[in-house]
Amino acid sequence: MHEASLVRGLLKVALDELEKYNKQHQGQKARIKKISCELGLMSCVEEVTLKACFELFAEGTLAENADLELARLPLACQCAACGHSFEMKRREFFCPRCGDTNIRFSGGHGLAMVGLAVECEDNGK
DSSP, X not given: OHHHHHHHHHHHHHHHHHHXXXXXXXXXXXXXXXXXXXXXXXXXXXXXXXXXXXXXXXXXXXXXXXXXXXXXXXXXEEEXXXXXXXXXXXXXOSOTTTOOSOEEEOOOOOEEEEEEEEEETTTOO
């Protein structure tokens, strides 16, 4: 289950950034409210499992009860048969124009944190 190792890395990055934020804003103690991520269409990450791992690993940290927001990114593709460029939004490996299955793409395997929302414990901001 690679979701567990992905969550460990994601939480480390988020908590490290939160620590920097808290040092810069002395006198306030912020918690992580939401982490926003983008998932590549080909990432083979099970969203339900990723969220469950996140809840488990966030327990007892400043990310406990934070929302993990996941967005699947479409994959830029091109049909080798007719040259049509299109975005694949589901893992359906055929050209929407001609139906050929010889399509080309690269990437789409990543998980990237694109946003981090914090909330100050002092005043709820």
